[in-house]
Amino acid sequence: MQNIDKALSKLSKGEMELLTPEERTLLIDNLESTELNDFKEIIIQLTQAENDVEPEGRLKTELLQQFKKTKQNDTATEQKASSRFYFLKVAAAVLVLFGLGATLYFVNSKTTDEASVYIETDEFNQFTQIDQVVNEEDTMGSETKFLMSMDFFSNASVSLDYK
Amino acid sequence: MKQEFDKQQLTDEKLVVLLNKGDEEAFEILYDRYAKPLLNFFFMKLRSKEKAEDFLQNLFVKLIEKGSQFDEQKVFRIWFYTLAHNQCKNEYRSLSRSKVEYNNIEDNSLVNNWESSSERIDSSIFSEHLNLALNKLNDDQKSSFLLRFKHNFSMKEISEVLECSEGTTKSRLFYALKQLAKELKEFNPY
Numbered sequence: 029m030q031n032i033d034k035a036l037s038k039l040s041k042g043e044m045e046l047l048t049p050e051e052r053t054l055l056i057d058n059l060e061s062t063e064l065n066d067f068k069e070i071i072i073q074l075t076q077a078e079n080d081v082e083p084e085g086r087l088k089t090e091l092l093q094q095f096k097k098t099k100q101n102d103t104a105t106e107q108k109a110s111s112r113f114y115f116l117k118v119a120a121a122v123l124v125l126f127g128l129g130a131t132l133y134f135v136n137s138k139t140t141d142e143a144s145v146y147i148e149t150d151e152f153n154q155f156t157q158i159d160q161v162v163n164e165e166d167t168m169g170s171e172t173k174f175l176m177s178m179d180f181f182s183n184a185s186v187s188l189d190y191k
Numbered sequence: 192m193k194q195e196f197d198k199q200q201l202t203d204e205k206l207v208v209l210l211n212k213g214d215e216e217a218f219e220i221l222y223d224r225y226a227k228p229l230l231n232f233f234f235m236k237l238r239s240k241e242k243a244e245d246f247l248q249n250l251f252v253k254l255i256e257k258g259s260q261f262d263e264q265k266v267f268r269i270w271f272y273t274l275a276h277n278q279c280k281n282e283y284r285s286l287s288r289s290k291v292e293y294n295n296i297e298d299n300s301l302v303n304n305w306e307s308s309s310e311r312i313d314s315s316i317f318s319e320h321l322n323l324a325l326n327k328l329n330d331d332q333k334s335s336f337l338l339r340f341k342h343n344f345s346m347k348e349i350s351e352v353l354e355c356s357e358g359t360t361k362s363r364l365f366y367a368l369k370q371l372a373k374e375l376k377e378f379n380p381y
Contacts, residue, residue, distance in 0.1 A: 067379045068368045071321070072340045078318050081234050083226045087244060091222060091251050092215065098255050099213040 203267035211258045222251065228342055229275055235337050236279050236330075238322055246282075250275055272342075272352045276334050283330055317378060324374035332367040335360055 035051035038044070047055070198206070198216055203224070209217035226247060233243035253274060261270055325333050331353055338344040338352060349360045372379070 064369075064372050067372050070378075071368070071371055071375060074317055075321060075340050078321070080227060080231045081240055081243070083230045083244065083247060087248060088219075088222055088226070091248065091255075092219065094252060095215060095218050095255050103213070
C-alpha cells in the first residue's frame with residue numbers, strides 16, 4: 029500500500045524516470061483495477077441476483093418428524109432416569125430400614141443376653157449367700173458343740189494335767 | 192394465535208432456547224429462516240443440490256441433537272454458519288472434493304461458446320461460470336465471498352465464522368474477487 033502511494037506520488041509529480049520496475053507494475057495493475065473494480069461490482073451484483081435453489085418440502089416434514097422423535101426419546105430417557113432414581117431411592121430406603129432393624133435386633137438381643145447373665149449371676153450370688161449362711165451356721169454349730177463339750181468336761185470334774 | 196405471532200417476532204437465540212425445551216414451532220420458525228440461505232450456501236460450495244440437501248438435513252439434525260450446546264450469549268447465525276462451514280471443510284478434507292469435481296468438468300467448453308459482450312450476459316450461463324470459478328478458489332476464499340456477497344455477513348461476522356482475523360478476511364475477499372474477475376474475464380464488458 030505504501031509502495032503504491034509512493035508510485036502515485038512520483039506519477040503525479042511527473043517523475044516517471046524515478047519509478048522502479050516494481051512501481052511501474054504496481055501502477056499498471058492499479059490502472060487496470062479501475063475497470064476491474066467495476067467488473068467486480070458486476071460479479072457481486074450478479075452473484076446476489078442469482079436464482080436461489082429451494083429446499084424440497086419433504087425435507088421439512090422429515091426434520092419435523094425427527095425433531096418429535098428425538099424429543100420424545102429425550103423425555104422417555106429422562107423419565108427412565110427419574111424412575112431408575114426412584115427405584116434407587118426405594119432400594120436405599122429398604123436397605124436403611126433393614127440396617128436399622130438389624131442394629132435394633134442386635135442391640136436388643138445383646139441386652140437380653142446381658143440380662144440373663146445378670147439374672148444367673150444374681151441367682152448364683154443368692155445361692156452363694158445361702159451357702160455362706162449354712163457355713164456360718166455350721167461354724168456356729170461346731171463352736172457350740174465345742175463349748176458344750178467343754179462344759180461336759182468341767183461338770184464331770186475331770187482335770188487334765190498338762191506337763 | 193397470539194402466541195404464534197409472538198414466536199415469529201422472537202430472536203434466533205430465544206427460539207433455540209424454546210427448541211431445546213422441545214418446542215416444535217420454534218424449530219419450524221428457525222427452519223423457515225435458515226433452510227433456504229443455507230441450502231444455497233451448501234449448493235454454491237458443493238455444486239450438487241442433492242449433496243446440499245443432505246448437508247442441510249445433517250445440519251438441522253445437529254441443531255436438534257446438539258442445540259443445547261449453543262451458548263445463548265452468542266449469535267446463533269454465526270454459530271450455525273460455523274457448523275455449516277466446518278461440515279464443508281470436513282467434506283473437502285475427506286474427499287478433496289473441490290479439486291476432484293472441478294477437474295472432472297470440461298469448464299472451457301462453456302467459455303469457448305461464449306461471445307464476450309455485456310449485452311449478452313445470460314444469468315444462467317454466468318451462474319454456471321461463476322460456480323466453476325468459485326470452485327477454483329480455496330475453501331476459505333469461497334466461504335468469505337459467499338458469506339459477504341450472498342449472505343450479507345459483515346467482515347467481523349465472517350471472521351468469527353471462519354475463525355480468523357478481520358485482516359485475513361479482507362485479504363481473502365480481495366484475492367477471491369481478483370481471481371473471479373480473472374476467471375470470468377469473458378463477461379467483462381469493459
